[in-house]
Structures are given as C-alpha cells and as structure tokens.
Amino acid sequence: xxxxxxxxxxxxxxxxxxxxxxxxxxxxxxxxxxxxxxxxxxxxxxxxxxxxxxxxxxxxxxxxxxxxxxxxxxxxxxxxxxxxxxxxxxxxxxxxxxxxxxxxxxxxxxxxxxxxxxxxxxxxxxxxxxxxxxxxxxxxxxxxxxxxxxxxxxxxxxxxxxxxxxxxxxxxxxxxxxxxxxxxxxxxxxxxxxxxxxxxxxxxxxxxxxxxxxxxxxxxxxxxxxxxxxxxxxxxxxxxxxxxxxxxxxxxxxxxxxxxxxxxxxxxxxxxxxxxxxxxxxxxxxxxxxxxxxxxxxxxxxxxxxxxxxxxxxxxxxxxxxxxxxxxxxxxxxxxxxxxxxxxxxxxxxxxxxxxxxxxxxxxxxxxxxxxxxxxxxxxxxxxxxxxxxxxxxxxxxxxxxxxxxxxxxxxxxxxxxxxxxxxxxxxxxxxxxx
Ligand SMILES: Nc1ncnc2c1ncn2[C@@H]1O[C@H](COP(=O)(O)OP(=O)(O)OP(=O)(O)O)[C@@H](O)[C@H]1O
Ligand SMILES: [Mg+2]
Numbered sequence: 150x151x152x153x154x155x156x157x158x159x160x161x162x163x164x165x166x167x168x169x170x171x172x173x174x175x176x177x178x179x180x181x182x183x184x185x186x187x188x189x190x191x192x193x194x195x196x197x198x199x200x201x202x203x204x205x206x207x208x209x210x211x212x213x214x215x216x217x218x219x220x221x222x223x224x225x226x227x228x229x230x231x232x233x234x235x236x237x238x239x240x241x242x243x244x245x246x247x248x249x250x251x252x253x254x255x256x257x258x259x260x261x262x263x264x265x266x267x268x269x270x271x272x273x274x275x276x277x278x279x280x281x282x283x284x285x286x287x288x289x290x291x292x293x294x295x296x297x298x299x300x301x302x303x304x305x306x307x308x309x310x311x312x313x314x315x316x317x318x319x320x321x322x323x324x325x326x327x328x329x330x331x332x333x334x335x336x337x338x339x340x341x342x343x344x345x346x347x348x349x350x351x352x353x354x355x356x357x358x359x360x361x362x363x364x365x366x367x368x369x370x371x372x373x374x375x376x377x378x379x380x381x382x383x384x385x386x387x388x389x390x391x392x393x394x395x396x397x398x399x400x401x402x403x404x405x406x407x408x409x410x411x412x413x414x415x416x417x418x419x420x421x422x423x424x425x426x427x428x429x430x431x432x433x434x435x436x437x438x439x440x441x442x443x444x445x446x447x448x449x450x451x452x453x454x455x456x457x458x459x460x461x462x463x464x465x466x467x468x469x470x471x472x473x474x475x476x477x478x479x480x481x482x483x484x485x486x487x488x489x490x491x492x493x494x495x496x497x498x499x500x501x502x503x504x505x506x507x508x509x510x511x512x513x514x515x516x517x518x519x520x521x522x523x524x525x526x527x528x529x530x531x532x533x534x535x536x537x538x539x540x541x542x543x544x545x546x547x548x549x550x551x552x553x554x555x556x557x558x559x560x561x562x563x564x565x566x567x568x569x570x571x572x573x574x575x576x577x578x579x580x581x582x583x584x
Pocket of ligand 1: 304306307308309310311312313314336341419471472473497498499500501504505514
C-alpha cells in the first residue's frame, strides 16, 4: 500500500475489520493464537478500515472484509490511499470469482479468503502475511547493511564540541543529504542531542538499556523521537542517582537495528562510554575525533588514536579541530600535527554568534550558521565521512592556516576561494544554501 509515510505514530502489528460476528469471532481466535491483541479485531468492513487508517498509523498486517463493497476493486483504491507502505493486506469476501481474486492480487493485496472462512485457513493466511512482512524487510535490511554508514563522534577533552558536531552532522545528513539518519546520544546522564533539536529526550534509551531483549524494529520505531522527516533521535536524561547499568549489549543491539533501519547512524560517544564499551566504536565505519588545539588536546588525541588502533582497528579516524581560531590557538596547527604525528583533516571555526543563535532557537550549529563558512566546514566534514570529500579539506578554515592568508587582502580572496572549493567538493545534495 502506498500512502505517504506518517512519521511519528507507532504501528500496530495487526488489525482486522470484519462485517459479521461469526467471522469476527473466528479472526479474534486466530489472532490470539498467533500472539496478536484480540481488541484490534473490530466490526466493520472496508469503509471502516479506510476511515480508521486515515487518522491513525497503518498496522503491519491488515485483514479487511470486502462483503459490504458493491465494487471491491474500485473501493480498494481508497484503502491504498490511506494505507502506509509495508502493510500486508489480506482481504475476505463472499464473491467466488477468480477474476476478482487475480485483480485484487495484482493491486497489491496479499491474499483473498472466501467466506465463510475456516479457522485453519485463517491461521495459514495470517502466518503467510507475517512471512511476507519479514521477507522484503530481510532484503531491504541486507541492502541497508551493505550501504549503511555508522559514525562515532568523540571529543578528546570535555566541552570541545563533540555533541555540537554530532548533532550538526545528523541534521545535515537528514536534510541536505536527505538520508534516513539515527542520532544515538550515549551521554546517558548529560546528553544534549534532544536539546539541540528543542525536543524532550523521552525514555527510549533508558528503556533500551534496561531491557535490551526488547530492542527490535518496532521498539526503535516507538522509542525514538523524531526531529524531522529523516532524523530520529534516541537519547535520555537519566537521573543522576541512577548509575549506567549495562554490559553494553543494548548499545550493540541498537547499532545493529539502526544498520537495518537507517542509511546513517551518528553516535555522540562520550570518552568514558567509549573506553568502557570498545565494541561501540569497533562497529562503526568512522570515528570523528573532535579536539581543541591545546597541549592537553594533543596529548589526548595521541592517546585516543592509539586506543582506537588497538580497539577499533577497522574504523577509519578523522581528526577535527573545532572552535578553531586562527590567531588564538594555544598550539599552532603544524606543532599539533607534528605532536600527534598525523594530520588534522578538518577545521570548524569558532562561531560564537551561530552557537548562541543555535542555543536560542533550539537548532543545531549547522542550521543556525546556514550560509556561513562554519556551515560549509560542517557540510564538507559530512561529505568526508562517506569518503566523498578529500581528507585534506582545502575549504573553509584550513586555507587560513596557509602563510599567505595572514595578509588581510589575501585573506579575503582565500576565503572566497575556500568557499568555492568547499562548494565544489560537496556533492550537490550536501550543498548548504546561501542565506
Ligand atoms: N564551533 C563552535 N563555535 C562556537 N561555539 C561552539 C562551537 N562548537 C561548540 N560550541 C559550543 O561549545 C559548548 C560545548 O559544546 P558541546 O556540548 O558540543 O561539547 P562536548 O564536547 O559535547 O562537551 P561534553 O564533554 O560535555 O560532552 C557549547 O556551548 C557549544 O555551543
Ligand atoms: Mg557532549
């Protein structure tokens, strides 16, 4: 069925609309036997189903009685309009007509049962619908797993802006790039992911940690909060008196589910959580290491990069200097790079104006800084997370580190060129619109 996806509402696994009591009773018994709730079986035919689904989320499996339809084939179109993609529909009716059967199947109905319907026929049809429900998911999941991109964002020091970068990447991925994205905030007590989007954190992550066995596709659909059409967030604001009690299995399970349900996962990963649960960064394609250009930042960049080489050897790493100020860095870029014996691949400027606007508006830094070089630097960083931009960013701030940039005249030209380069390097979908 093909109605547009209605984002926030959770899906029921099963619902049935039947025109007569004997069929209703039989369907109720079959539903209960298969583990579905009997109250989801109600009196009513196709028209009732259409009315109900127009204002609520479609169930995963829908049984609908066509006995009250004078023209079932035409009326089924009304159902197609309100029924969300992925719902498996089983129709029941009194017409013993093979042409009708064929036409219904061709229109996307999974099965057609002739009334009166026997109990075992019902069980078989509903089980068949359940198998059909899982089959395309398995194919889609395999495809999603193949192309999924999971990123952990880690700060080398407290307050360097790891959460700011994680939220910005998630926002850009979900809007400019249009990728279905999950933002997982593993700062269970002090996380800011939901704050960055002006949302309530909910209990989703706390529930997942408490009962990891409950984590499945349906759970994440219900537990995640939606920031926009393509972005779902899982976070918590756990009471400070509640210690983080997990063996990490919930995190791994969530990562696995996200791999199937989204194109991108972005994890705001506090250092302490990373060290306690090395399986989390080990299951990502990329760790974005956010740092400040300070002595302590350099020391901890070295230590964390070494730790990642040992504990997440398959994850690529990308060092990002955030809140970068050309003239006020505690350590120069060259010194920092020779200390860490590696490159800083990206620079995100210190942009107090945008950071204040972001906090006031409940937006991410990338959104609040739209059209500026801060936004361009973040968009270039996002492109690099897929490996689609050169690791050595020439756009935005990086050029300012070149000696020629110190002349005020050269600076203007370089900034303009930096913007052009950043724009040219971004894939069309990731371009940040001018203000
Ligand atoms: N590029 C930037 N320009 C200006 N301010 C920034 C920038 N990046 C982050 N900030 C600000 O720095 C502060 C700390 O940012 P953030 O919470 O993202 O850091 P963090 O590394 O996640 O901190 P924590 O260690 O507490 O998790 C915030 O007030 C944020 O608005
Ligand atoms: Mg943080």
